[in-house]
Amino acid sequence: MSEPSRYISGNVSQLKPSGIRKFFDLAANMEGVISLGVGEPDFITSWNVREACIQSLEQGYTAYTANAGMLELRKEICSYLNSRFALNYDASSEVMVTVGASQALDLSLRAILNPGEEVLLIEPCFVSYEPLIRLCGGIPVSVSAREENSFKPTAADIEKKITQKTKALILCSPNNPTGAQLTKKELQEVSLLAEKHDLLVIADEIYAELSYEEAYTSFSSLPGMRERTILVSGFSKGFAMTGWRLGYACAPAPLLAAMLKIHQYSMMCAPTMAQHAALEALTNGLADVDSMKRSYRQRRNLFVEGLREIGFSCHLPGGAFYAFPSIKNTGLSSDEYAESLLLEEKVAVVPGSVFGSCGEGFVRCSYASSVEQLQEALKRMERHLKKLQASSNIVSERMRKEA
Template identity: 55%
Template sequence: MWADKLNPTVRRIKPSGIRRFFDLAAETKGIISLGVGEPDFVTPWHVREACMFALEQGYTAYTANSGILALRREITRYTADYLGLKYCPENEVLVTVGVSEALDLALRAVVAPGDEVLVPEPCYVSYQPCSELAGGVAVPVPSTVERGFRVRAQDLERAVTPRTKVLLLCFPNNPTGAVMPRAELEAVAELCAARDLVVIADEIYAQLTYEGEHVCFATLPGMRDRTILLQGFSKAFAMTGWRIGYALGNPDFIGAMTKIHQYTMLCAPVMSQMAALEALRHGQDEMRRMVREFSYRRRLVVKAFNDMGLPCFNPGGAFYAFPDIRCTGLSSEEFTERLIREEKVAVVPGNAFGECGEGFIRCSYAASVEDLTEAFKRMNRFVNRYRNSGSGGRTADSVTAAGGR
């Protein structure tokens, strides 16, 4: 009976399609998980040490709502050096409790009841629920593997209505690893200007770009003040558990987000902020080493999927592969559940990221080469059992035989 007291929007929202499979994997002994969206590297020692030193120095109190000024200054310096974008540390930066909070704040600051949010799919599982919790209406804009999982301006144009207010972008993409070339992003930018759309650009995987350049949406002509740029430390600096991110944007957007932040979270943990400051100042070498390792694993994983007969889109960024499993005759959820139970390998069904993800799975290669090797041996057995196309695949031992570093 108490369910009747709940907010109707909350009642309608489904639990995360990722978490259900994480829970199933947690109940299985001997599991190899390729489902977790976090680096398998430990936060570098000098970053952890900076946190411990901060604690020894008594940094245990609240900070300014926007975050420590020294960290905001370092964020703006890093953004200027890395992207060529200049922001004011006093009123155009907000330090948040991970990029997840930054996303929630951005949507709540901009979206009014009934406003439509364009959400290119496949996409991160939080985008639609967070849009709806903000009072908006999420409008999915599907992409396809044939188009490289890139969103096209003409597809967005067809989805625009008089109520459309926000475009939510994420490139490099979770779950596909797709990246967007400059020319295609420029076409999207022209549409946003013509239709007066606010853009929320989730670029948490920006540093994990392996092919070509990462084009930050806010750097495109006329997009700097129209865009709320979300970034953080979880992926590129291996700091998922520290829960530290940030948002950059014009003073109106950041001021509104800070107002909500004041009444809900107050500030990000001071210890995490001090660690983030150290990561920005001295963490580039470790980040580059981690990116090189991910790039190496990416090549192994894509080849292993293709060799076992599961066509795999070549991801240009992030640390996910998104292979096509339709030749097995199983749905994405059937494939995932049976793989866990029969071979003790955990991946995520593609439909958790939108309907157009059906027929695919998300496989994280943020795992050791040893775990990847064993996982692909198991997956090869599994695929060969269920294959209905009549074509055999080579063994997934190729994950180790695909070449040296």
Template identity: 60%
Template sequence: MTVSNTRQQVKLSDAVQRIQPSGIRRFFDLASTMDNVISLGVGEPDFATPWNVREASIASLERGITSYTANAGLMELRSEISSYLKTNFGTSYSPENEVLVTVGASEGIDLALRATVNPGDEILIVEPCFVSYAPLVSLVGGVPIPVPTSIKNDFKVLSEEIEKRITNKTKGIMLSYPSNPTGAIMVKQELEEISKVIIEHDLLVISDEIYGELSYDSVHVSIPSIEGMWERTILISGFSKSYAMTGWRLGYVAGPEIYTKAMLKIHQYAMMCASTMAQYAAIEALKNGKEEMENMKVSYRQRRNYFVKALKDIGLNCHMPGGAFYAFPSITITGLTSEEFAEKLLLEEHVAVVPGNVFGSGGEGHIRCSYATSLPHLEEAIKRMDRFIKRTNG
């Protein structure tokens, strides 16, 4: 028998080779090697999952409920999601065929794109935006088209900016309000304005509303509740942010059956179903988690008010975020790029933030700071940032 000495050629897809690793991870990895770091980079609550929610999951384990659920998720959970969306956001979905439980909202976004995008389809992406949107569009062969927003308009997308980027290849648009990374929100009148353009051009909407419950100064308006938008919107949400359940990896999709049925086909082959124990926890969260959620929201609002004012006091222009738990200040006064600012701040003052450019080219000149950490940590971070800015500006 002859053994070949030829090494096998590595066979990676072109799409995977073209996309870049997450720009957020590099700073987290660097910070993990350092001592006394205050992290304003992590996009997750600093609260533990409420005890009653954890207890519901434990109880399901103690009862030996450890098998698969239906591919679409437990019917009880889908019914609770349906009821929750109708009560809180005025959107009606059938739990039988218009709600799908996913492995985090991230899987929901991936499923929505894989079920609807053909190679060459253009998908408008409102930027700055969460880092996964454009790479996921590219992975399915679509073409991500940035739609810029700016601090001048509090990072709200304008209908004319959408209109001017629509071509005969445009299939849909990805929205996320409240926004990660800017904390921007859209009120009903503003959503109605962009909906006119969306309806006129018959666009599909993928609406990531994972931060919907964390709106501080006005009630969150879900875009499928706008007239004419339900039938063209795939709604993505979950439990990570509002119920402090990031590690549980549980989300959901709601939309017309034509879309959820297609997504279910992919989900059943790729994932089978979401974690059974996590689904029982989510049922309890929806039934009895409102008080804890509101308590967390009050704390975030207090931190937001302190942190945004403090950023302005040290010279960083920052709009008041209406939702989520991020501030997105401008750092242009330093003359540094977003990457330079974030890296120098981490190395010199041990404060971790995320450079704004990783959220799209419109994020350059900004940094993302999560205020989902304690007030003492925020106060110390501001002291260090102030020292850094004074030293940088000489």
């Protein structure tokens, strides 16, 4: 009998399963777990947005839309980007609606990469970046963002990794998993590098609406960057629409046309009813976005302060809804700590190592949970830390006596 696995592509065989899902699946089979693991808003999509979807079904909008998405929605995306972030795109040739921001990212990489070309990643970074690059035959190159710099890359760090094979840089700000947000000045320094080395920048701006300390600067709004930027975003995070799977890409017409060719053959179009919902979200849902943002900011302050009070070092994230505390004082690896915390105290977090090797020694905690759950999680994490420290002291004392 033949072995079916022999037909699987080598590229796919080498991919590792998502480290985020590993702990999410473990937690799903346990009772009483507080999950700080999956990056998903705890808000339900606003009623008016859900109602727009229902009405679209009742009115029979069940056919395909244009490959690039409903023109009315693309026009509204342009209006939204202009009013919120001072961006100007042409709805007919520079905007495409996708099945989540993840598909927009996939299309971006497939449209630009030739085998052997390099893409710079600022690590720790979202778990999908490296696999998607490899599936295109590209080579991911890591640029480490360090805790002492609040997990922000410096221009010098980036430039050291640029070679003649470097094609693009993926930039996510605010960042998943660290929550680090680059200032306008810091983005400008990166833009000078992009121009100097003729790099394309894929700007993952899915967390643009969740910026807490300063007005958000979109990378393509910087001088000279519009023509070398693919903006990737969507409705999942800021609009609490994760399950709707709706995103978009904005890029100069030639790049967008290349992405659209792939989209035509692989996906046809994004779900019609979700597009109607997104149109309502942009037209009448921004007040809800602002309200959710205020709530996240409050929870961020509560949770980060709580982590510090119980004994963890943690920088204050500028955006998104993640805290990225150091767990080096436990003596455990990030994977060991996450598993121990889940099994002993039923709190699910994600090991920092799944976001790149420089994430080792940290864990990602999503504070997109209720205040009550966050407070309870902190109590459990404090109890767990004290047990680990007590155990470590006992071992140290035993070794001292034996010596």
